Amino acid sequence: MTRMTCSTYVFSLAVALGACSDADRSGGSLGNLDTATTADSAGGGDGTAGGGTGGESTGGQATGGEGGTGTAGGDSGGMPGTDVLFDVGNEGESGAPPTCDPVDFDVTPPRPQVGLVLDGSGSMQVSTTYEGAQVSRWAALYGAVETLVGDTADVVDYGVLYFPQDGNCGVDQINLAVGAHDAATIMSVVPAPDALPGGGTPTEAAIDLMANHLLGAADERPQAMVLVTDGLPTCGNGASGVEQRIAAALADGISTYVMGFAFDPNNANAKQDLDAWAKAGGTSSGGTYDFFDVSDGDAVAAAFEQIVHDAIPCTLELPEPATDPDFVEVRVGGTKWPEVDDCNGLPGWTWSKPFEEITLCGSACEQLKTSQTAQVTFACPEG
Incomplete structure (x- = not known):
């Protein structure tokens, strides 16, 4: 920083300062000024101590420290000499420009929470095809679920409920709470291909239990249910009861994908019911129907893949x-x-x-x- 002394450069700074001595006498401020301490003059006036011996005034003499020459004052006392330091810039100083590091x-996307709701009623014992072999519908569903979780358990939190659980219309527990499970853990709660529970089709009760479970586990991640069934409900309030419960789940932020497994192609009424469920759940297969109309185990596996792909946010x-x-x-x-x-x-x-x-x-x-x-x-x- 360069500082200039007013008494030394009074001529060169006269225009800028309006004459330093005049400003000194008037007590005005000149930008960034450094002044010395105040001393009393002999004439009773207050003189400002300069850098040296103050000049004589009519009323007396003000004495400053060693340095510049004082300025003559009036009857009230002289203003002693003042060395005024004026900041004229930051010559020689340079600042580095601000830096930015990317x-x-x-x-990664949040892991969606997906509840698998699997129909294990007696009709799932009927034969179908899966990977070129004749197997029961339940065995085909088991194989499709095994492939699904083997491929996606590292990016999806799964929960499992199969129904019924008492060989009739009972559904009273979640078989696997939704969470970050590996494929082996998930498959350990799904009945083996030759161990089908059998019984009625309490779809409404199953949807209600899984929806409440997901609601209790909600943490702002996407949530969905995947219902796989091969027939209309035989327990509860029928197809309309299922539709209403699915709609209520959607109102709570839980969507529902519906998969109709090997439905009679001539049973248009049943397909309309499943289509209404999918619409109520806020999902679509992108095909003729909003529900996934699958005819065999291979189609179940393909539908699972599409559903999970859609569920990942x-x-x-x-x-x-x-x-x-x-x-x-x-x-x-x-x-x-x-x-x-x-x-x-x-x-x-x-x-x-x-x-x-x-x-x-x-x-x-x-x-x-x-x-x-x-x-x-x-x-x-x-x-």
Whole structure:
């Protein structure tokens, strides 16, 4: 920093200071001024001590410290000499520009909570095909569930309920509480292919029990039930009771996928009932019906794959809020996706909870469901 002494540079700074001596006498402030301490003059006036011996005044003499020459004062006492220091800048000082280091995160979708509601009634003993072999419907369902959880137990929290549980219409317990289980744990609670429970079809009671269980385990992650049945209810309030309970679950944030296994293709009324259940659950197969109309075990396995793919969310909570949302980059599957206004148009990503949560759209979402990981970067402004 360079400082200039007013008494030394009075001529060069006269314009800027309006004459230092005049300002000194008037007591005015000149920017950033450094002044000495005040001393009494002999004439009774207060003189400001200068850097040296004060000059004579009419009323007396003010004595300052060693340094500059005092200025003559009036009857009230002289103003002693003052060395005024004026800050003229930061010459010679240089500050480094602010630095920015990009921050990278690997972000995975939240694990959805999925309750499998499996029909184990007596009609599931009827023969069907699965992987080229003739097996019971229950054996085919068992095989499809085994494939499902073997492929997806690392990204989905599963719970299991099969019905009935007493060989009649009883349903009184969740067979496996929803949670992060490995495939072996999940399959350990599903009756073996040759150990079908049998009995009636208490679909409404089963849906009610699983929905209440999921509601009790809710923690803001997506929740869904997957109902697999080969017939209409034979217990409870019939098809309308199932529809009402599924609709109530959706109101609580729990969607329901419905799979009709080997339904009579000529039984249009039964298919309309299952279609109404799927609509009430807020889901669709994307086919002729909103429920999944599957004819054999292989179709069950394919439907499971589609359902779980649909259930995996494309919403990602960031590890920390973005401090500069204009410089957030999102990559999935090696592709950098653009920010879009919403998910109704181009693929990319949008803020679903500024600036803490993003949702991927279109093909970016599909890529996330496959890769299960997105790379999010808090980048730096260019330049």
